[in-house]
Amino acid sequence: MEPQVKQDIRGWYDLREQIKADLARSKKKNVILTEINQLLILRNFATLRLKGFERIPASQEIARQWHEGEGVHFARRIRQLACHYQLFEQLPIEKRGGDRGHSLLNDEHVQAAARQYLSGLAAGEVTPKLFRRALNEQILPTLGFHLKTGLSNRTARHWLIKLGWRRTRLKKGVYMDGHERPDVRKYRDKEFLPRMAEYEKFMVQWVVEGKGQEMVRKEPQLMPGEERIIPLFQDESSLHAREYKANVWLCVGEQKLMKKGRSRIIHVSDFVEEENGRLVIHDEHGNIVKDAQRINYPGSNGDPWWDHIQLLSQVDNAIDIFEEAHPDCVALFVFDQSSAHASLGPDALRAFDMNKSNGGKQRKQKDTVIPMNNPTAELRSKVQRMTTDTGEAKGLRQTLEERRFNITGMKAKCSPVCPFENDCCCMARLLSKQDDFHYQESLLELKIKARGHLCIFLPKFHCELNPIEMYWGWCKYRYREVYKEKFEDAKRVARECLDACPVEVIRRFFNRSWRFMDAYRKGLKGKAAEWAVRKQKSHRRIAQSAMMSIDALVS
Ligand SMILES: [Zn+2]
Structure with a gap:
C-alpha cells in the first residue's frame, strides 16, 4: 500500500518524539543500518530545527558532521528525507519491481x-x-x-x-502552468500584493471568532477624511442550457466553455463584494430592485457575444449602484488582466501589432510621449508621432530608431514566442517594454478613476485570488443538479442559482482569497500556499504556527 500524506502536518517537536520511538524499535529489530542512519539524521534535523536553525543551515550542519567535504548534495538529500518524513511520518520505501507504466x-x-x-x-x-x-x-x-x-x-x-485536468466537482487546484512565470510573479509580488495590502487597511474585515463560527465585522481604523474601501471582484462565466451532468472533467482554467453540442449558452458577468454578497440594492422587503449583474444569451438569433464595450457599460451602471448602496465609500474594482488588455481602446499602443516597416496593413496607433527612462536623455518627454508625414502607420524600426536604440541585426519579432526575462530579444519586445507602451491605462481604468474610484488587475493565472471564481463554482454545482427541459427552464434555474449563494458563504470565499494573498506575501508557493490556506480556514491570514510546520511543503 502506498503511504498517504498525513491530513495534518505536524511540527518538529511532535515528530522528534516519534522519530525517537521509531529509532528504539529499529534498534531492537536489528533493521539494516541505513534505516537507523536515516532516523538518526532525522532526529538530528528535528533537534536543530527546534533550536532555531532554518532548513538549509540545519541540513548543512548535519552534512558537515556526517560527510566532511561533500556537503551540498548530501544536505539536499537530508532535506528531501525530512520533507518526506514530515509528510508521511515514515521513512521512504525503496521501490521494487516495475510500476506498470x-x-x-x-x-x-x-x-x-x-x-x-x-x-x-x-x-x-x-x-x-x-x-x-x-x-x-x-x-x-x-x-x-x-x-x-x-x-x-x-x-x-x-x-x-x-x-492539469480536474473533475469540476472537486475543489479546483490552484497550481497551474504559468503561475510561477517570472513576469507573472514580478507583477504579483512587486505591484499587485503591495497595493492590495495598502488598500486592505481601509477595508472592513470579516473574521471568524470563537467556536460558534460566527463572522464578526471589524471596522478599519480610519483617520478623519479617509474613506472606507470596498473591493468588488468582477468576472464572467458561462452556463450551458442543457448542462446537468454532475461530473465532467475540465482542464483547470477551462471554465469558459463556448460550445458543447447545440446547447444554448447563458453568459453572466457580475461582481461580488463582502457587504451584500453581490452588488445589489434591496427594497424594504428584501427584494432585489437594482442589480449590477448582466446576463445574456449569445449565439444564433440571440444576443451578441460579450465584449469589452458591454463590460464598460456594465461598470458604469455598477458605479451608480455602488454609490447608492455604499455612500461615502470608495470602490476598488478588481478585474482579470485580460479585461485590461481588451479595453485599451482602438488606437492603443501595441508593439506586437506593428510591422517592421512603415505603412501596409498595420493599424494606426495614437501618438505618444517618449518616457523619462529612455536611454537618450534629450529625447525624454518629447512627443513621438506614430504616423509618418505621409499619413502611414509607423513601423517598429523607425519608432525605435527615433528613440535612438541600436537595433542593428535585431529581428522584428521572435517566432513563435519570445523567451522569458529577455527584454531585447526582438524589436517588438523591446518597444513593448518601454514605459509608454508598457503602462497604458485601459479604458476601464480611465472610466473608474474619472468617477473617483480605484481599479486593479489580478496577476495572470491566479484565479484563486478572485473570490468570484468560487462563487461561480458554488452556483454551477447547484445549476447542474437540476434537469432542464427547455431553454426557458435553464434561464430560470440559472437566475435562481446565481441568487441563492448566502452572503456569509461569499465572505468565506473572500477570506480564502485574502489568505492566498497573505501566503504569497510570506513567500509560500504552489502546494505550500494551498496547504496553509486550507489549514487556516477561519482566518484571514496565515499564522506563524502554521509557517513553522511547513518545511515539508517548501522545496
Ligand atoms: Zn522577442
Missing part, C-alpha cells in the same frame, strides 16, 4: 501527445475511461511503448490530474 508520464513525448489528444476533445467530454483507451490503443503504441497489460483506469485518472 506509471512513470511513462515523465516522458515528455508521452506528455505532449496526451495533452494534444485531451485538448482536442470538446470541453466536458474527457473521462478517465476514454483517456485510458486512447493511451493504450493510440498514444502509447504510436510512440513505441507496448505495455503487457495496458494502463488501468486508475492510472488514467492519475495522469489526467497530473496533466
